[in-house]
Amino acid sequence: MTTILGVSCLYHDAAAAVVRDGEIVAAAQEERFTRKKHDRRYPEAAIAYCIDQIGGAEALDAVVFYEDPVLSLDRILKNAIELAPATGKTWAAAARSQLGQSLNVAERLRQILPPRAGDNVFFVDHHLSHAASAFYPSPFREAAIVVADGIGEWASTTIAAGNDRTVTPLRQIHYPHSLGLLYSAVTYHCGLKVNSGEYKLMGLAPYGEPRYADLILDRLVDLREDGSYRLDTAFFGYLDSEAATNAAFEELFGCKRRDPEAPITIDYMDIAASAQAVVEEAMFRLARRALRDAESRNLCLAGGVALNCVANGRLLQRLSNLDHIWIQPASGDAGGAVGAALELAHSQFGAARHAGVEHGRDGMRGSLLGPAFGSADIEAALKAKGLVYHRVESRATHDEAVAQALVEGLIIGRFDGPMEYGPRALGNRSILADPRRPDGQSYINQRIKFRESWRPFAPVVLADKAAEIFETEHDSPYMLLIADVRPELRRGEVDWHAFRDGTGDMMSVLNEERSTLPAITHVDYSARLQTVDAEGNPAFHRLMTAFYRLTGCPVLINTSFNVRGEPIVCTPEDAVACFINAGIDLLAIGDFLVFKHEQPEEIRRLEGTMQYEPD
Numbered sequence: 169m170t171t172i173l174g175v176s177c178l179y180h181d182a183a184a185a186v187v188r189d190g191e192i193v194a195a196a197q198e199e200r201f202t203r204k205k206h207d208r209r210y211p212e213a214a215i216a217y218c219i220d221q222i223g224g225a226e227a228l229d230a231v232v233f234y235e236d237p238v239l240s241l242d243r244i245l246k247n248a249i250e251l252a253p254a255t256g257k258t259w260a261a262a263a264r265s266q267l268g269q270s271l272n273v274a275e276r277l278r279q280i281l282p283p284r285a286g287d288n289v290f291f292v293d294h295h296l297s298h299a300a301s302a303f304y305p306s307p308f309r310e311a312a313i314v315v316a317d318g319i320g321e322w323a324s325t326t327i328a329a330g331n332d333r334t335v336t337p338l339r340q341i342h343y344p345h346s347l348g349l350l351y352s353a354v355t356y357h358c359g360l361k362v363n364s365g366e367y368k369l370m371g372l373a374p375y376g377e378p379r380y381a382d383l384i385l386d387r388l389v390d391l392r393e394d395g396s397y398r399l400d401t402a403f404f405g406y407l408d409s410e411a412a413t414n415a416a417f418e419e420l421f422g423c424k425r426r427d428p429e430a431p432i433t434i435d436y437m438d439i440a441a442s443a444q445a446v447v448e449e450a451m452f453r454l455a456r457r458a459l460r461d462a463e464s465r466n467l468c469l470a471g472g473v474a475l476n477c478v479a480n481g482r483l484l485q486r487l488s489n490l491d492h493i494w495i496q497p498a499s500g501d502a503g504g505a506v507g508a509a510l511e512l513a514h515s516q517f518g519a520a521r522h523a524g525v526e527h528g529r530d531g532m533r534g535s536l537l538g539p540a541f542g543s544a545d546i547e548a549a550l551k552a553k554g555l556v557y558h559r560v561e562s563r564a565t566h567d568e569a570v571a572q573a574l575v576e577g578l579i580i581g582r583f584d585g586p587m588e589y590g591p592r593a594l595g596n597r598s599i600l601a602d603p604r605r606p607d608g609q610s611y612i613n614q615r616i617k618f619r620e621s622w623r624p625f626a627p628v629v630l631a632d633k634a635a636e637i638f639e640t641e642h643d644s645p646y647m648l649l650i651a652d653v654r655p656e657l658r659r660g661e662v663d664w665h666a667f668r669d670g671t672g673d674m675m676s677v678l679n680e681e682r683s684t685l686p687a688i689t690h691v692d693y694s695a696r697l698q699t700v701d702a703e704g705n706p707a708f709h710r711l712m713t714a715f716y717r718l719t720g721c722p723v724l725i726n727t728s729f730n731v732r733g734e735p736i737v738c739t740p741e742d743a744v745a746c747f748i749n750a751g752i753d754l755l756a757i758g759d760f761l762v763f764k765h766e767q768p769e770e771i772r773r774l775e776g777t778m779q780y781e782p783d
């Protein structure tokens with residue numbers, strides 16, 4: 169029995185994971201504990217949680233970091249020398265963080281280990297960590313793997329082959345050529361935040377037309393048939409400045425970077441649509457190449473670009489030599505913690521595979537790998553704030569009450585079981601609502617999330633009913649695929665002419681009912697789908713079933729339990745604070761039900777009073 173702690177930090181989302189004899193025991197992102205979104209610092213709290221789950225650090229045999237700091241420093245040094253003197257300002261900070269902090273992480277990890285584990289501190293390459301996180305927990309005995317992100321040490325794109333207990337990199341594309349950095353540059357140009365706004369850019373794309381796609385392919389990226397590509401670095405700022413783009417980039421698109429507070433005009437929607445089209449084409453060619461090189465019909469994805477569920481969905485639609493796809497739910501850098509630990513478990517310690525390769529289930533346990541809380545903790549948090557609550561120990565009664573509240577139009581905060589690992593809430597830390605409500609999208613965006621009202625919500629659907637609502641044959645347990653709403657459920661056509669030639673006001677389009685489930689249907693009839701079955705998350709499946717019995721509707725709106733700018737809630741205290749501040753009507757937390765309308769006036773008055781930094 170070998171127990172390994174994996175850690176990712178310093179660049180993007182910090183996280184820790186613990187793997188015992190090849191099986192993932194626990195994993196969590198640091199931001200959930202520190203309440204600082206995308207926290208990248210050494211994940212002290214996440215490590216403490218993971219160690220607690222194995223009964224203490226005495227149980228550890230090895231620790232592993234998700235990248236090789238020496239290789240990263242190599243890249244920073246070479247980049248600085250090649251582009252000097254332009255890099256004079258940026259390189260010192262980059263080198264300092266790489267040299268000082270990475271070595272410091274190694275030392276801190278060494279100190280965690282018990283004496284019997286000696287010096288078992290390991291490093292796994294960044295892209296090998298991603299590739300391992302995509303393959304080992306997948307339900308496949310063999311698969312092709314594509315990793316695409318902003319940047320690792322040198323690699324930005326990797327094609328690899330997974331076979332039972334090995335992952336073998338086959339080809340790589342290196343910095344400064346990077347699909348992730350291209351997408352981030354467009355995110356930046358559209359006035360959205362780099363490293364978090366990419367998901368919003370994907371949501372913006374369907375409002376636009378890809379009229380700049382040829383321009384991007386002609387001038388910014390030389391994308392070849394075999395999936396390889398090169399960027400023209402003259403248009404990007406990230407090599408020698410803090411900005412993702414430069415004046416040449418703005419000149420090429422004929423518009424300045426959008427002021428983050430300014431309205432989004434049609435030009436930016438079209439640029440978003442164009443970048444999305446290019447990324448979809450690039451991922452298509454990479455995946456096609458990977459399937460050929462690995463001689464497989466199974467595909468595994470990881471890296472930040474793999475969170476682009478629209479591009480993922482297109483792969484299934486377009487690739488005739490693809491039978492099955494599996495995408496690591498923590499595809500961003502947080503997932504490197506699990507990947508590094510799994511790679512070490514297999515390459516150094518001969519661990520067994522724990523994914524259900526024989527019976528088709530993956531090894532992520534629904535990605536429900538974070539902290540869980542018992543009734544005593546929950547009740548203490550409710551009492552501490554003086555909330556009025558009901559304890560309902562019968563789960564059937566509890567589910568029926570929540571389902572009934574959903575039918576009545578209440579917005580539910582659901583907090584139950586272990587927290588999700590990865591950026592999406594999958595039911596256990598979720599805000600739920602009835603998707604049939606005509607104004608659901610703008611209503612919930614304004615009332616709960618305080619976020620941009622043009623952003624659509626994701627649907628969660630009972631897996632065995634998914635094909636009745638959506639054009640899909642594939643499970644999407646982690647909300648990482650899109651599918652179109654079935655034609656017979658669609659309503660009307662969006663009047664694009666009026667929208668594009670008129671005011672360009674997204675709200676006019678948004679208020680049109682596009683299907684019988686308006687709140688989850690995007691303007692192009694797509695939906696970011698999550699499927700739930702009884703094995704993946706039994707308690708959530710039972711609640712969904714209770715709602716289905718009442719309504720005949722197997723779908724709910726599922727959005728993460730947080731407000732804009734705040735990480736997803738982790739503890740009962742976080743959930744209570746969010747319930748009080750946001751327009752949540754009913755908090756369904758463990759065995760408890762907490763109705764907003766039953767709360768004392770001084771609590772109800774606090775709704776909407778807390779301010780968060782825009783994300």
Ligand SMILES: [Fe+2]
Pocket residue numbers: 294298317318319320471472500501
């Ligand atoms: Fe990465």
